[in-house]
Amino acid sequence: MSAYVLESVAKAICDSVGYDFGCGIGQGAFKETFSATQADGVPVAVKVLKPGCSAERSDREVEAMKRCAHPNVAALIELSAIDVDGVQYPFIIEAFMSGGTLEDRLGAGLISRSELLKIGDALIGAVDHIAAQELVHRDFKPANIMFADARGEAVIGDFGIVRDLRKDSLTQTYLSSGPGTPFFAAPEQLTNDKALIDWRTDQFALAVTLVIAHFGFHPYQRDGENDSQAISRVASRSGPSPTFVQMATQIELPALIKMLAPWPVERFRTPPMLLNAWRAQRGGD
Amino acid sequence: MPAFHQIGHDSKNLLFDEGLNRFGGAILSPLNYTPDDVADQLTRLRERENFVTLFDPHLYRPQSERMCLPSWDYYPRDVETADFTPNWWAGIVDKLAETALKLGPTAVASPAIVPKTFPDEFYLELVQNGNQLESVLRGTPVKPTQTIVASLVDLTAPQRAMSIASIMSKSRIEECLLVLIGNTDPRRELADPEELKGAMKLIAALESGGQRVTFASCSSEMILWKAAGATNCATGKFFNLRRFTISRFEEPDSSGGGQLGYWFEEALLGFLRQSDLLRVNAQKLLSDASAGNPFSQQILENIPAQKAWVALGWRHFMYWFADAEFRLSGGSVSAEDLVTAADATWAAVENSKPKIFMEERQNNGDWVRQWRRALEEFPYFE
Numbered sequence: 001m002s003a004y005v006l007e008s009v010a011k012a013i014c015d016s017v018g019y020d021f022g023c024g025i026g027q028g029a030f031k032e033t034f035s036a037t038q039a040d041g042v043p044v045a046v047k048v049l050k051p052g053c054s055a056e057r058s059d060r061e062v063e064a065m066k067r068c069a070h071p072n073v074a075a076l077i078e079l080s081a082i083d084v085d086g087v088q089y090p091f092i093i094e095a096f097m098s099g100g101t102l103e104d105r106l107g108a109g110l111i112s113r114s115e116l117l118k119i120g121d122a123l124i125g126a127v128d129h130i131a132a133q134e135l136v137h138r139d140f141k142p143a144n145i146m147f148a149d150a151r152g153e154a155v156i157g158d159f160g161i162v163r164d165l166r167k168d169s170l171t172q173t174y175l176s177s178g179p180g181t182p183f184f185a186a187p188e189q190l191t192n193d194k195a196l197i198d199w200r201t202d203q204f205a206l207a208v209t210l211v212i213a214h215f216g217f218h219p220y221q222r223d224g225e226n227d228s229q230a231i232s233r234v235a236s237r238s239g240p241s242p243t244f245v246q247m248a249t250q251i252e253l254p255a256l257i258k259m260l261a262p263w264p265v266e267r268f269r270t271p272p273m274l275l276n277a278w279r280a281q282r283g284g285d
Numbered sequence: 286m287p288a289f290h291q292i293g294h295d296s297k298n299l300l301f302d303e304g305l306n307r308f309g310g311a312i313l314s315p316l317n318y319t320p321d322d323v324a325d326q327l328t329r330l331r332e333r334e335n336f337v338t339l340f341d342p343h344l345y346r347p348q349s350e351r352m353c354l355p356s357w358d359y360y361p362r363d364v365e366t367a368d369f370t371p372n373w374w375a376g377i378v379d380k381l382a383e384t385a386l387k388l389g390p391t392a393v394a395s396p397a398i399v400p401k402t403f404p405d406e407f408y409l410e411l412v413q414n415g416n417q418l419e420s421v422l423r424g425t426p427v428k429p430t431q432t433i434v435a436s437l438v439d440l441t442a443p444q445r446a447m448s449i450a451s452i453m454s455k456s457r458i459e460e461c462l463l464v465l466i467g468n469t470d471p472r473r474e475l476a477d478p479e480e481l482k483g484a485m486k487l488i489a490a491l492e493s494g495g496q497r498v499t500f501a502s503c504s505s506e507m508i509l510w511k512a513a514g515a516t517n518c519a520t521g522k523f524f525n526l527r528r529f530t531i532s533r534f535e536e537p538d539s540s541g542g543g544q545l546g547y548w549f550e551e552a553l554l555g556f557l558r559q560s561d562l563l564r565v566n567a568q569k570l571l572s573d574a575s576a577g578n579p580f581s582q583q584i585l586e587n588i589p590a591q592k593a594w595v596a597l598g599w600r601h602f603m604y605w606f607a608d609a610e611f612r613l614s615g616g617s618v619s620a621e622d623l624v625t626a627a628d629a630t631w632a633a634v635e636n637s638k639p640k641i642f643m644e645e646r647q648n649n650g651d652w653v654r655q656w657r658r659a660l661e662e663f664p665y666f667e
Contacts, residue, residue, distance in 0.1 A: 188451075195405030196451045237444070264451040265494040273495075 006048040009089045010034040013046055013082050017093075026143070030058065030160050035096055043096035044077060051087050058090055064162040065092070067133045072126035074146065074157035097155060099147025106142055106213055113251055116214040117282060119145070120256075122153045123206055124278055128271035130156075131199030136163040138197075140205035141184040142213060163197060182231045183218065184208045187262050190235040200264040203274060207259035211244065219244040219260050237262035253281055288610040289339070289519035290603070291502055293317060296522045297326055304579050304600055307607035310337030312462075312501065312519050313390060319356045324388060331389075338390040339430060339499065341462065342381050345399045359384050359396075369398070374414050382421040392428040393418070394462045403439045408452040415456045430499070431458040433491075437467035437475070440483025443667050450490035461491060463515075464501045474555070475506050476652035481659035482666040485513035489663075492516065505554050507606060511613040512620035512660055520606045522599035546594040548584060549602040550575060551609065553634070554627040554653055556602075558644045559588060568637050570630055578604050620660055627653045 004010075004024035014021040014036050022035030025045065034046045049058050065076040078093040102119070105111065111119070123145065130137055137159060144158040161179040180189045186204035188196035211219045219240045221230035240260045248257050255277035261267045268274035287309020290300055294317050299305060311330060313323050323340070330336050343354065347364045354360045359380035367373050377396050385393035395415040400407050415431035422429050433453050440446050453461070465484055469475050488498050492514040499517040500510045507518040547556040550565065552572035557565060565571060566585070575581050580601040587594040612618045631650030634641045643649065 193405075193448065195409055196448065198455055263447045263490070265447065265454040265490050269454055269495050 004032050004034070006032040006050065006089070007034070009048050009082065009084050009091075010036075010046050012084050013048065013089075013091050016082060017078075019044065019046070028158070028160055031092075036093075043098055045094045045096045047092040047094065049090040049092075051089060058160075060162055060164055060167075061159040062092060064130075064133070064135050064159045064164065065094075067135065068129060070126055070129035072122045072153060072155050073129060074155050094157065095148075097146030097148050097152075097157070099149045099152050101143055101147075102145040102154065102209070102213060103142035105147075110216050111213045113214065113253075116210055116253075117278070119154045119213070120206070120210050120278055121275075123156060124271065124275050126154075126156045127199060127202045127206060128275065130202065131271055134165040135159075136165065136197055136199060137202050138163055138180050138189060138205075139184075140202055140209050141181050142209055145209065165198065180205075183227055184212075185231075185234070186264075187234050187237045188264065190231065196264055198264065199271065200267045200269075203259050203267050207256055210256060211248075211260070215244065215247060217244070219248075234262075255281055287337075287517065287614075288607040289337070289499060289517050291519040291521040292326070293521040293523060296599075297322070299522055299599065299603065300326065301329060302600060305603050305607065307604070307611060309335070310339060310391075310499075310517065310519075312499075313338060313340045314343060315340070315357050316343040316350065316352050316354055319353050320358075320384075320388070322353075327388060327390060337392065339462065340385055340388065340390040340393040341432075341501070342394065342396045344377070344396045345434070345464070347398065357384065371410070371413060374410070375417055378414055378417045379421060382418060382427075385422070385427045386425055390427065392430045392460065393422070394430040394432045395458075397432040397434045397464070399434055399466055403434075403436045405448070405452060408433075408449055409455075412453060412456045415458050419457045428460065429458050430460045430462050431456045431496070432462045432464065434464045434466065435484070435487060437465050437469075437477070437480040437484060440465075440487060441477070441479040442483075446483045446486035446666075447490055450487055450494065453491065454494045454496060456496070459496055461496050461498050462501055463488070463491075463498050470647075473647065474504070474652040476655045478655045478659045478662065481506070481509055481656065482663040485509060485659065485663040486666050488513040488515050503606075505549065505556075505606075506656070507610065508554070508613060508620040508623050509656060509659060511610065513663065518606075518610055520603065522603060544595045546584070546598040547602070548575075548581075548598060549605050551605060551623065552627060552630040553650060554623060554656070555648060555650060557648075559594075561641070561643045561648070563588065564641045565634065568633070568641065570633055570637075572626075574605060574608065578608070580604055620656075624653055624656045624660060628657060 007024060011021045018039050019036040022037065024032060025035050026033035031047050031049045036044050036046050038044055062079050075095045076092060077095060081088050081090045137156060138161045139158060140156065144156060146155050146157055148155065182190060184205045186201045189201055208219060218230040220233040220238065222241050223243060239262055240257060245257055259267055268277060289310040289312055290308045291312045292300060292314045300311060313326065315323060327338055330338050342359060347354065347361065359377055361367060361377055381393065381396055395418045397411055411433060415429065418429045435449060467475065467480060475481060488510055491498050497516040499519060500515045501519050503510060503518045503520045507520065510518055545558055547558065548562045550557050550571060551574040552570055578601055580597050584594045584597045584601060587597065613620065631653055
């Protein structure tokens with residue numbers, strides 16, 4: 001991870017609102033994230049947006065977070081901007097998740113089937129809520145899934161590339177692929193089939209995330225293939241690998257297989273349908 | 286599951302024909318009938334138990350095809366100058382819902398036009414209209430139906446059917462009315478296997494995703510749509526009410542001339558003119574389905590008496606349609622069975638002595654081979 005170029009800005013923000021500055025905890029294309037502590041001891045995350053990044057993108061991120069209110073969606077505490085040396089830096093303050101990210105947890109090993117079901121259950125709730133706001137998160141991945149504490153439920157954060165279905169898309173139609181993290185993205189996201197983007201795009205990315213977390217490989221990846229080959233397979237809609245399908249079938253996770261169908265029409269049509277099917281898998285635990 | 290009667294020009298009498306009581310639903314036509322006419326039809330149809338009435342607003346070509354439409358409140362008065370924006374459609378949906386609630390059909394289809402091209406944005410607009418109709422009708426006794434207008438040519442493109450189904454499955458409505466637009470010569474059998482496979486793929490994708498398809502304006506190719514999983518198929522008295530086509534079975538016009546009687550023969554999956562029928566019958570090639578069709582005997586009696594049997598031909602076809610739909614839905618026969626048998630019968634026609642030459646050169650059964658191919662290949666069609 002490279003040095004945090006916005007650390008001085010984050011410190012200035014903490015000084016201005018009376019927080020104790022902590023340290024850098026994450027970097028993205030549009031922002032850097034720092035830990036801090038409120039005067040009452042409550043930990044928070046301070047996200048500083050990079051100057052020059054798309055104001056429309058950051059506006060949409062903030063609007064999206066304001067619209068959401070769900071225990072499994074990261075909560076927005078404050079939104080403001082600070083002037084440092086004549087430059088305006090928008091910033092967002094969110095609840096800090098001391099349990100770390102799913103990516104952190106995976107550093108210690110894959111999660112069990114029961115953890116998979118629990119995390120999936122929580123995040124399907126988040127997907128349902130996000131979809132009800134006519135939003136598509138478009139960036140479900142282990143690094144964006146956090147835990148309030150070591151035993152806490154999973155929470156999805158980082159709405160940096162959220163798509164607001166009530167508004168015109170910010171992505172040009174002529175682009176060959178849309179924004180997102182390719183390794184976790186759905187086919188329609190990789191191929192920029194904008195008309196096909198909806199909550200089922202998040203359904204797919206959530207499923208890839210869960211497969212990585214439990215099985216340790218991409219569900220579209222064939223034996224011996226690398227990550228970029230797996231991405232190509234998703235983009236060409238070749239379907240999940242027979243190995244993955246066999247393994248998921250053996251441990252009775254049919255809903256996980258359906259979530260990974262190449263076409264949205266083949267996935268679960270509504271969040272309640274997905275949740276019911278997901279919970280029906282508990283029997284195999 | 287049952288066949289639907291697609292009501293068209295001067296066909297309401299067939300709606301109440303005792304011999305056609307196997308139809309389980311009707312698609313009502315504001316194009317051909319005024320609000321009072323449709324209200325009368327609904328009053329009588331409500332007497333039938335579990336009979337489904339679907340009101341199709343018929344705004345497919347509102348600028349050029351009006352007929353009775355201007356007598357309806359939801360018909361846009363500014364149709365010649367409107368830009369068909371989402372707000373414009375929203376106004377139509379609201380008025381359409383009001384009309385439907387006043388009339389009281391079982392269901393009403395969302396409004397749709399036939400566009401010049403079929404981009405993704407068009408399908409998103411259809412979904413938007415459908416979802417708005419669903420919102421307006423929520424909690425009322427009238428059920429919304431999502432209209433899908435698709436181009437058969439467009440469906441031949443790889444992955445297009447799945448893409449369209451993916452967009453249309455954004456709709457909150459589970460019932461769909463599928464209207465296909467094609468370039469096939471007027472009222473000839475659909476015979477392009479790529480078009481057929483694309484349409485079948487679309488049906489299968491929608492149905493497997495939980496959306497029940499009612500296929501509008503079918504002809505004998507209904508057997509393919511049933512094989513693909515279509516819940517309901519609709520037809521009318523002109524054998525193939527594919528929209529916007531004329532000629533072969535056209536109504537007589539004021540300048541004279543008249544219609545010919547046509548017999549639909551399951552053994553050939555084709556339509557026969559009188560002389561064809563007599564020669565095929567002489568070779569004992571008619572099907573059991575025709576033997577069991579109550580209108581067959583009447584037609585065969587009318588021919589030697591030199592009585593016209595055009596209207597009996599309509600009934601003969603519609604009876605076959607509802608009966609075949611019933612057998613296909615129940616599994617007592619499959620589309621594969623029917624096309625395989627028809628292929629064999631056409632071979633028998635070809636080899637008969639004396640050889641049977643159908644009156645129409647194009648009536649040669651070529652489509653049956655294409656249907657067999659479509660049935661075989663559609664599961665692999667991308």
